[in-house]
Amino acid sequence: MFLLISMLLLGGFFHYMWKAEAALGVPWQPDPASQLFAQRPLPAPIANSFVDTYSLPLRARGRDVVDREGRRFKLSSVNWYGGSDELFIPGGLDVQHRDVIAQTIRVLGFNSVRLPYSDEMVMKNPTVLPHLLAANPDLIGMRALDVFEAVVTSLTDAGHRRHRQQPHHHGHLVLRRRPFGAPHLPGAGDVNYWQNLMRYLKAIDADFGYWAINPRKPKDNGKETYSLVEDDWVTPVLDYRMKDMVELMRA
Secondary structure, three states, rough: HHHHHHHHHHHHHHHHHHHHHHHHOEEOOOOOHHHHHHHHHHHHOOOHHHHOOOOOOOEEEEEEEOOOOOOEEEOOOEEEOOOOOOOOOOOOOOOHHHHHHHHHHHHOOEEEEEEEEEEHHHHHHEEEEHHHHOOOOOOHHEEHHHHHHHHHHHHOOOEEEEEEEEEOOOOOOOOOOOOOOOOOEEEEHHHHHHHHHHHHHHOOOOOOEOOOOOOOOOOHHHHHHOOEEEEEEOOOOOHHHHHHHHHHHHH
């Protein structure tokens, strides 16, 4: 009898978990506000949110980053990955010039860029394959660190604060730390996570970092479902994510 009851309870538990997981995967239909946002041009970024309008240097004051005069610099960050992966350079340099990508990031409203890289990239510093730099012919023949420096310069010229992060030891490892994200075509569970997170971030007027700008993954050129731009690295993906982040930037 005890065994029968245990089996029934266990079966009921697994049935409940199966139903719950199935419900989380149900495709989400965009709400009216998200649909309207997708039909309109992306709002222009706030001009005085970029670091080139602040008095440097920046420093920490409690939870905030402030400039020399004590004015808060609210970080609205996005991850531009690739340097920490097996190709050792930020993605998209075969599609667009680095200055164009830097301007795309600015147009989206982000004022800070996370550029991850790996120990392996620094130690090996390989010469980058020419086809990976097709849209940046002036970088062809350069080593990975020189390409990385050129990307940092483009971001600086575009008015971004760049965050060079080295959390990885090998180029084939991807450790997702700190940035958050969600897919363009979410399930109910994805949206539940996103909406609750954004509600909290807006309530505390938080600095934030999003994963990621890249439309393609380095390995096998796979589609990055969390991307904020199309494959041309210019056209923004206007959906519920960008709507909420624009609101957070302007909070």
